[in-house]
Amino acid sequence: MRPRTAWQAMTQRPLSFLTSTWPWRSLAYLATGVVVGAAAVAVFVTGLVAGLILLVVLVGVAPLVGVVLSSITVATVERFRLRLVDLDGMSDPHRRPEEPGFRAWLSTRLTEQVTWRELLFTLISAAALWWLDLLVLAFSFGLPALTFQAVDSATWPWAVFGAIVLLASPYTVTSWAGARAALARTFLAPRDGELGESLKEVHASRVRLIDSFDAERVRIERDLHDGAQQRLVSLGMTLGLMRLDIPEGAPLAAQLTEAESQLSAIHQELRSLIRGLNPPVLADHGLVAAVEDHASRFPVPVTVDLRLPGRLPRQLETNVYYLINEAMTNIARHSGARSAKVHGRYHSDMLVLEIADDGHGGADPAAGTGLTGLADRLIALDGRMRVSSPTGGPTLLHVEIPCHFA
Incomplete structure (x- = not known):
């Protein structure tokens, strides 16, 4: 099975993993995470400072609301980036406003639980995740570069250490990318009750379809038991009565024995089929x-x-x-x-x-x-x-x- 996530890719054989695109996809995920995190920090700091200053004159609420809503943009970008290390991706859990206009949109977004989860994720991303992305990249590539530049007769063990770190970097980068993606999914994936109406209907139709299959299976089992199986039993009795009228050693007796043998095998297969359809x-x-x-x-x-x-x-x-x-x-x-x-x-x-x-x-x-x-x-x-x-x-x-x- 082809891997769908970075963590699944790491379970492959080493050569298959190292020659795949997953290490590069993970590297791109962390590199863009640094850029997005730094931008989120700038937006948050600007919005908070402006909001606190303007709060004195009672207009600071707007920048603070802007900070909350900016997390929606950060989360949207994160869901897009997540496809680098998770091919299944995530759907947008935000619901459509019931009325047109900015006021209805704003009211809908501020009352959704997912908006506040996105805000919490953005805060965590700005405060820690992008720093960890940078730290992993610096350890995997910056440290080996420094050890190679400073190599001499006295520091060659550090060069060996740097080479080991560099060789392990595909696994280091991919493992952290997988962990970061799992954390992002925890905050940003739709929860129960946040699926759109169309997705709810798709889910309900799947349930109805499986229920109808199960009901049809029970009906087939009943029809086979009450119909085909009873007819086979009746046919067996008819063959038994025919045997009473055929002298022993007659050519027809051997053919009748073969027919009874085949009938018994068919009966056994049918009983096995019925038992599999609706096992008592x-x-x-x-x-x-x-x-x-x-x-x-x-x-x-x-x-x-x-x-x-x-x-x-x-x-x-x-x-x-x-x-x-x-x-x-x-x-x-x-x-x-x-x-x-x-x-x-x-x-x-x-x-x-x-x-x-x-x-x-x-x-x-x-x-x-x-x-x-x-x-x-x-x-x-x-x-x-x-x-x-x-x-x-x-x-x-x-x-x-x-x-x-x-």
């Missing part, structure tokens, strides 16, 4: 028992270590089961693995699943390996996933789903 063990005994039952019949040996404090809500339990089922199916179809593991725990209203295999890796959602379907199901569950699948393996799928037990 899931309804009767819960998620853990259902996953263990599925793993016992799986073509790849699977170790199940799933511990939950109780039964999940029925709809969520069904969705989680089919999510694990689909992930295991991907392992059988694409990974070439000899073994797999399903690990799950419940922590602080969050179900955390890890599904790993020892296959050849290289899982890529763009290649149609089934990860896109998993991502769609997780979005409907308000969950998220991370995939680590370097070429040569192993592959680890980390899933987090918010949930509450009864």
Whole structure:
């Protein structure tokens, strides 16, 4: 799977990482961070000084409000810069004013929680982050330059140290860029209730679509059980009655035996299909028992270590089961693995699943390996996933789903 973030890129093999664009993207992210941070400092200092001076004559509120609103611009630039080290980026969480005009826009922005988170992020960026960007760049490149200039017979150990620092600079720069991006996402990413109406409708439509799929799956299971399976049973009884009328050793007896054998195989496959569509063990005994039952019949040996404090809500339990089922199916179809593991725990209203295999890796959602379907199901569950699948393996799928037990 191609990395989507700077931190994911660092998990690649060293040669792949060093020859990729990620170190350069991280370098550009930190360099522009210094420029943006210095500009933010200038704007804040100017606005605060002007506001405090003019506050005496009761007009200082305007510069202070300008300082608050300038953080929106800083946050917009940061979201744009973030795409250097996080290819998924972030959408703008600000909502559209209900009325036209500057007054409505100003009122909307000053009452949004995201505006004040952006102000806090801008303050942190101006006070510390851009200094840390500069410090990392100075350590990674300035220190080696100084040691090389001052090298002589007495200071050659410092030159060696400078060379080591320079060789490690791609990892130093990328690791800090990844940490800085994670911090920016914490402050600037949309929160619950801040998604636009169109995005809310997309999310709701995904939920309705998955619910309709689940309902259709139950209907198909019922139709197969009450229709096709009963007809196969009736056909088996008919073949049994025909056998009573055929003498032993007759040529037709061998053909009848073959037909009964094929009918039995078809019946077994149909029962397996019905059990997979709506497994009774899931309804009767819960998620853990259902996953263990599925793993016992799986073509790849699977170790199940799933511990939950109780039964999940029925709809969520069904969705989680089919999510694990689909992930295991991907392992059988694409990974070439000899073994797999399903690990799950419940922590602080969050179900955390890890599904790993020892296959050849290289899982890529763009290649149609089934990860896109998993991502769609997780979005409907308000969950998220991370995939680590370097070429040569192993592959680890980390899933987090918010949930509450009864």
